[in-house]
Amino acid sequence: MDVTSIREQFPILHQEVNDHPLVYLDSAATSQKPLPVIESLDAYYRQHNSNVHRGVHTLGTRATDQYEGARDKVKNFINASSTEEVIFTRGTTTALNMVAYGYARHQLKEGDEIVLTEMEHHSNIIPWQQAAKYTGAKLKYIPMEEDGTITLEAVRSTVTENTKIVAVTHVSNVLGTINPIKEISQIAHEYNAIIVVDGAQSVPHMKVDMQGLDCDFYAFSGHKMCAPTGIGVLYGKKQLLEEMEPVEFGGEMIDFVDLYDSTWKDLPWKFEGGTPIIAGAIGLGAAIDFLEDIGMNHIIEHEQQLANYAQDKLSTIDGLTIYGPKKRGGLVTFNVDSVHPHDTATVLDAEGIAVRAGHHCAQPLMKWLDVTATARASFYLYNDESDIDRLVEGLQRAKEYFGDVF
Template sequence: MNVQEVRQMFPILDQEVNGHPLVYLDSAATSQKPKQVIEKLDDYYRRYNSNVHRGVHTLGTLATDGYEGAREKVRSFINAKSTEEVIFTRGTTTAINLVASSYGRENLGPDDEIVITPMEHHSNIIPWQQVAKATGATLKYLPLQADGSIDLKDVEETVNDKTKIVSVMQVSNVLGAINPIKEITAIAHKNGAIMVVDGAQSTPHMKVDVRDLDCDFFAFSGHKMCAPTGIGVLYGKKKLLDKMEPIEFGGEMIDFVGLQESTWKELPWKFEGGTPIIAGAIGLGAAIDFLNDIGLDNIEAHEHKLVQYAMDQLSNVDGVEIYGPKHRAGLVTFNCEDVHPHDVATVLDAEGIAVRAGHHCAQPLMKWLNVSATARASFYLYNTEEDVDAFVKALIKTKEYFGNVFR
């Protein structure tokens, strides 16, 4: 299937913005949705909208089958051992908070250490800050190389027998760095620590095998991988999830409720209190089917070619600084000399080109880069070299515009 055929599956791309054909280069923030996912959601709401697990009527059974069927699709997609290890959440942020609040607060004390990196998204920093404050544990940061990559020697020197949790993103949403998660996990385990992985930027773009990585927890969001907003996944090893307490209490997650005491359902439902995100899960299942049809290897290869093309084209534009390592995932974060990234994004939008500007929920990394903000163009399976050409042409126009303004 070629990229033009793929593009035809995304209705939103067939439009003009500010009088120009839409060039959507913000998939790292959220991806667009193919018609297969949109139609699946429409079918659920039109034909079998109902709550799950509780009812024995036909619609309830269809909804339950769709919801739990999506869980099996997730299990297969990331190669988890069992659906008991697949917890539906609102997204990566909720998933990491669940680990921090449940596992972290029970297993950390004043002599323990948590190790993360300065490149993490805020959702993989703030939960650990809060847990460290609550337990007295120490939050430590791995040093980064000059290009923003991680050297395993630094991991060996930072992680020690005091380390109880290591939490690292697999792909940076700013630098595009692809971190050596399998090797970091091995170092964490060698020192008796557990490994938590933020997979928000990796799962949509490359094959993920949690058993091969051997990580203890893995979190990702549906909306970055062609699924609806508001649905995500926490994978956890069963032996750890069994020992963890829920952090949300109410319907769905209980086994027995008495006047003074209650007991919980078995995995995975003890962590899914209240009416779950039924439509979102069904939509995620449809998105997984779609991505599997295209092929994750094909998506990764397409994005690799596209980002290399983009970096080659940008290298010919004077005054553009690109951040991150040469070998990277499908995004380019940059700044234009003497032009604020918000101004860059505004002018690009006037040309119909959507990019992201700001600190990208990574303020510690912005400080490490010695900038207040950056602009970011991120690519996905529906982007083309023509999109890159339009982006670079508009960027040159932006530089010329502001050069004339301040001349």
């Protein structure tokens, strides 16, 4: 993969921060945007800006064609059965909440079980906590191994005849753990449970196949895969989406309204009330084109090479702890002894190196790791080994600085 030519497509990367060339290692939080995506937004607002579906004029037709064309690109990108199974949302959080509120609250009852893992992002914990409180269902957690993975034996020992929902991340945003979603789906379905997958950290980095994984719901965000902020996707099997209730009501999602009752449009518009995220969807379509031109298999291979390189290099730093399994997605989470992660990130920022520090919206996982916070370097298609070398140099300076201070 030609990282140099790829980097040329990202204008934001060609700048200095604090008098140093920018090294951006925070793509797990949000990715940077390439020129084709930026240009797609510019073209929409300059040439085609109009509301969709409702108008018969030329601009409205153009906007609708682009918006629905983006839905078709998503369908092909994730191998959904049809565009009816692709719901545009604000992002992963919104999509997971839609399932918890529109499906779980109407399907669960007291004594039912929702099975999770302790590595989940808050967006895949809190909605289920609320659904359990509302319905009387019970939360259960699959035990994790010491390296932050889960075994299929642990899944089997946790899922029971009372389990109705299994909600699990595809790739951990802290540990980089890649969970065996296809096999977990099989176990869930053996017990007639549905599986809901948080794909925020997987879809941007690897080829995902809804038919192959056989998950029931799958959520992801555009802004982590080179698309604009404010756009995401909920994939759901058609039958389940038809059973699911809308959670937002108003224009566009209705079929017929009278004074005392209303009916809903067919899928997917049933779940897209109000003016949709038109420019965001178009930008997502452009991002999909960009990623497919490079090749998702090339991207995941490149990132895993970087993760391996980073683990090897960081392991040479005395007093640095790396969390998570050896085989992982494209990120490394770590702490330096006696240095708070926020201080580590501040020193790195002074060197022009952007990393994330904090609990990463995963406080239960921080408790499991027995830490209050961590630092995280996350990689994408525009990073290379030189970025990791800069990270290692910056961490050595941080150690020297705080060693002198204390």
